[in-house]
Amino acid sequence: MAKAAKTIYVCSECGAQSPKWAGQCGDCGAWNSLQETVAAPTPKADGRFSGYAGAEDTARIRNLSEVVAQENERLPTGLDELDRVLGGGLVTGSVVLIGGDPGIGKSTLLVQALALLARDHPAIYVSGEESAEQISMRAHRLGLPTEQLRLLTETCVERILSLIAVEKPKVLVLDSIQTFYTESLQSAPGSVAQVRESAARLVRYAKQSGTSLFLVGHVTKEGALAGPRVLEHMVDTVLYFEGESGSPYRLIRAIKNRFGAVNELGVFAMTDKGLREVANPSAIFLSRHQEQVPGSCILVTREGTRPLLVEVQALVDQSPLANPRRVALGLEQNRLSMLLAVMHRHGGIGMFDQDVFLNVVGGVRVTEPAADLPVLLSVLSSFRDHALPGDLATFGEVGLAGEIRPVPSGQERLREAAKHGFKRAIVPSANAPKRAIEGLEVIAVGRISEAIDAVVN
Template identity: 45%
Template sequence: MAKKKAAKYVCQACGYESPKWMGKCPNCGAWNQMMEELDTGVGNRRTMVNIQGKASKAEAITDIKVTHEDRVKTKLEELNRVLGGGVVPGSLVLIGGDPGIGKSTLLLQVSGQLNSKGKVLYVSGEESAQQIKMRADRLGVKGTDFYIYPETDMGAIRNTIEKLQPEFVIIDSIQTMNQPDMTNVAGSVAQVRESTADLMRIAKSNDIAIFIVGHVTKEGAIAGPRMLEHMVDTVLYFEGERHHTFRILRAVKNRFGSTNEIGIFEMREGGLVEVQNPSEVFLDERLSGATGSAVVAAMEGSRPILVEVQSLIAPTTFGNAKRTASGLDYNRVSLILAVLEKRAGLLLQNQDAYLKAAGGVKLDEPAIDLAIAVSIASSYREKETNQADCFIGEIGLTGEIRRVSRIDQRVQEAAKLGFKRVFIPQNNKNGWTHPKGIEVIGVATVSEALMKAFKQ
């Protein structure tokens, strides 16, 4: 008599496994997410075998020959920067983002560009071949070795990859893929896990670069088990508002480059166009003479970006003052408000504070503290800041302005966009060459910075 397959219950939110059903997941706390799955042990039967049928084996580290890491560059320099210099052969890249943000558009454009470097297979589980062709015509994507394959069966996809032997594969999306020998529905934790593991084996054993599109949950995380992000080499998030034209591609994991890089694109009728000078774009709509505005030179990866920080301070109409932050860390804003009240004499405990980083960019580094403080003081005192001033520096709890990294690159970016003065930490002022055409002002405390910034 055949042995009955064991059943288990798996949380669809985090991948936690339990031998019995539970209403609340003990790992992530999600309710009604435990689904029954049969433990077939499919993933334990496959080995690393490439298209030529050669299986992997244990080798001494002295016998392994390392070749130069040749990266394949696309025509989108913003994407190349986020990937760490280009597409690495044999890498597995996961791209997540909200519905309609432009993930499929980005990968379709990239597929057309990579077609000049090798054969491309675009696997879609959500659109027909005719629908993809219509979108490709609109984007101007063409290619002789560019293949469209509408399929969700991983067995058929493996056979097609073995037959075509492409250099690049796009899977849109991983939640629609299913293993034929598993009884779970497509999109379940087990299906997503096994399909990704299958693609990882194909990528690593054949040096095929594979891009995977992943859906996101309402909390903004990629749907499926958390181990999905651990399995892949690179995790990219495509961010932005569907009602705005700008999109930000952010790396949160990258085995081949920095995790602090971002790429900025603009969605147009003909597809995504990279933004070469994001600082100019973020400051393009800045109002002259407005209070509550300050500009900071923030580092995003290896590149400085000038962003406008806006504040609106208004008397509270309720017992407790309200604090709201968009694009800025809420705890950082609360800390700076407390420092300004204690060290700079601004009575903010009965004032509502609304802050945002203009342009939809998210700022999360210590160097933005001084710009936040200046914008708050500008709105509170109803005094405008100088349009040609830029503010860089970290604020400590005692009110001191602490040094920040890469000060020379930040000041160079401010000078390039026509700023006349830049406020930096006093300890950052020496040891580097100041650019011409911009006055560098060193400040030691937040009170000193506010006094010099609003001095008439």
């Protein structure tokens, strides 16, 4: 009979260990910091570790030149946007963590992907939250092929591993990790110790068996995924599912990916038949006003390997407050304040008594500095009540000295703008193309004052 794992309590603040739980750490004095965990194996007298028989025979130090790098086998999920975010498909033996707000569509996406994968590969969906009847109702409502899709409702990790060891699936989904528990710990499911230990055992199984594993994680009220970054360091890929509550569009973003590019973006539309892929996301993020309105500017941003056109809207209004408001949705608010200071210092335009509201249409979050120039131009357009041309697109980083700095992949951004019918583009001087792009007039600027003159005159 296997010996039961020994549990200890470790302080999350100082790392001190205790054989039993206490409300206060005896070493550093922190309250409620002791967390249950499985004790690490101790070395024997000969230097070997107990509980890892045979490990000393297989582990050895090698030169990196001796290691033969092999191309990772990828399984297409049947959803091109999901494959894009994963880096070209699902890698054999990889562990993917997907998180998002409740009701955003995580389970719907995975049921769709697994139903398509199950036609060619053995796949099992393990649910710890929903009953088999609920999952069956969802699959039939979405019109998915379910003949080959296997289903298991269980929350004990040991029983799950014993059952899937018989079936040997190629793809495995566990929804969600907060509901599973291991019998080696006494704490309740969802605690940090249970989440960490359950995930560690599942990750170990995936690496040993070559099974591709999807883990669903809940997002806490602070925005963290499955607790204080417990899982993100253990898995190969971390995906965040985003979307506004009133919008049908859902964005899936890669935050970490050992087998592909990070910050890659996939776009879906939620319909009555599930999540539908959006092949041309630039078209849905452009409002295309019937007549030009002040405060609107088109930004050519880049998400992973894909250039994307989004509309930046600004509203500048007289403020009744002593301290005018600065509100930014989809962009960093501190950067907005910095850009307004640059506009005043190097452009001669001050907004000390004006409220400034900024929004990126469609619920997209733009984190790259290429949005600086479109932000300033949209704010200036609203402040002057002067609409920018509808065929104008722009990008560029603004420095504190008033210079317009280049951004990566300028040629691809310009080609994307030309493909969507834009006739003019204001870009940093260093991003000016060496060869003319057909149908697109490129205006290269080096200072913020030059950019202001280009849209005012």
